[in-house]
Amino acid sequence: RKEVEQDPGPFNVPEGATVAFNCTYSNSASQSFFWYRQDCRKEPKLLMSVYSSGNEDGRFTAQLNRASQYISLLIRDSKLSDSATYLCVVGSDTGNQFYFGTGTSLTVIP
Amino acid sequence: AAGVIQSPRHLIKEKRETATLKCYPIPRHDTVYWYQQGPGQDPQFLISFYEKMQSDKGSIPDRFSAQQFSDYHSELNMSSLELGDSALYFCASSSGLGEYYEQYFGPGTRLTVT
Numbered sequence: 001r002k003e004v005e006q007d008p009g010p011f012n013v014p015e016g017a018t019v020a021f022n023c024t025y026s027n028s029a030s031q032s033f034f035w036y037r038q039d040c041r042k043e044p045k046l047l048m049s050v051y052s053s054g055n056e057d058g059r060f061t062a063q064l065n066r067a068s069q070y071i072s073l074l075i076r077d078s079k080l081s082d083s084a085t086y087l088c089v090v091g092s093d094t095g096n097q098f099y100f101g102t103g104t105s106l107t108v109i110p
Numbered sequence: 111a112a113g114v115i116q117s118p119r120h121l122i123k124e125k126r127e128t129a130t131l132k133c134y135p136i137p138r139h140d141t142v143y144w145y146q147q148g149p150g151q152d153p154q155f156l157i158s159f160y161e162k163m164q165s166d167k168g169s170i171p172d173r174f175s176a177q178q179f180s181d182y183h184s185e186l187n188m189s190s191l192e193l194g195d196s197a198l199y200f201c202a203s204s205s206g207l208g209e210y211y212e213q214y215f216g217p218g219t220r221l222t223v224t
Contacts, residue, residue, distance in 0.1 A: 032209035043200055043215035044153065051210075087152065091209030096166035098143070098213065100152040 003027060004090050006101035014109050017078050021104045023088030024070045032091035033071045035062055037084040038103065044087055048073070078108045112137055114203050114216030122222045123191050131186040131219045135203030141165070142184040143213060144176060145200040153200060159184055160207040191223045 006023045013019045025033075032051075036044035048055050050071055054063040061074040071090075075082055088101040115134040123129050135142050141160045145153035146169075155168035159178035170176070173191075178184045188195060198220050202213035 030209075034212065036215075041198070041220075043217050046212055046214065049212055093209075094166075096158060096207065097155055097168060098209075099155070102152045 002101075003092075003099035004088055004101040006088050006104050008102055008104060010105040010107060012107045012109055013078055015078055015080060017108075018074065018076045019078060019106065020072055020074045021086055021088075021106075022070055022072050023090075023101050024068075025088075025090040025099075026069070027090070027093055028066075028069060029093035030090045031093065033062075033064055034089040034091075034098075035060075035071075035073050036087040036089055038087055039084050047086070075106075078106075080108050080110060083107045114201055114214055116199075116201050116216035116219050118219060119217065120220045120222075122224065124224055125191055125193060127191050127223075128187065128189045129191060129221060131188070131199055131201075131221070133184045133186070133201030133203075133216060135182050135184070135201075136205075136214055139203035139205050139214075140182055141204045141207050141211065142178055142182070143202040143204075144170075144184070144186050145202065147198045147200060147218075149197075156186070158207075165207055188221075193223050196221060196223045 035047040038044045050062040059076045085103040087103045143158040144156040147153040156170040162178045176186045198218045200218045202215045204211035
């Protein structure tokens with residue numbers, strides 16, 4: 001079983017829509033969680049770090065549910081520029097390794 | 111702001127050749143991670159360094175080795191290259207070792223083995 005699992009999508013949504021992605025992790029001792037976005041053939045860029053129960057940054061909200069071991073990312077008022085692959089990243093309990101999900105592909109349609 | 115620098119950006123090698131990838135972390139970052147990302151795959155952790163010492167090892171083949179130098183830059187040495195080594199190799203740096211330190215990725219080196 002992979003350490004981090006994500007629905008690969010693709011998610012195709014119209015501009016202005018709200019979309020949510022979920023990510024589950026297997027190690028209950030993990031303490032750090034991140035969302036990155038990756039554009040085609042480019043490096044992953046940090047979108048949000050998720051601490052305690054969640055985090056909000058403008059149109060983006062990340063939530064953490066430790067009991068169910070999942071993290072979610074909510075994007076409100078989707079823009080064309082939000083089209084990308086969103087990677088869920090979970091730190092190991094030792095803190096020295098980070099595990100990536102396979103990414104969720106989002107396309108925002110005009 | 112300065113970002114992670116990787117060189118070269120593109121590299122083409124033949125089977126059984128060697129390759130060296132370089133990574134220059136963000137200034138004052140002392141921790142470096144190497145990842146391999148194959149087509150349509152998520153980044154796979156290879157190896158990490160903290161303060162010039164190896165801190166953790168992932169799925170790095172024995173044919174690969176890496177080190178971090180006194181100026182904190184890191185090099186990934188790859189020998190006896192195989193076709194399956196063709197991938198995007200990312201380096202990431204952080205300002206400390208541990209799960210709460212955010213990683214910042216470089217633009218990657220695209221390695222093609224023919």
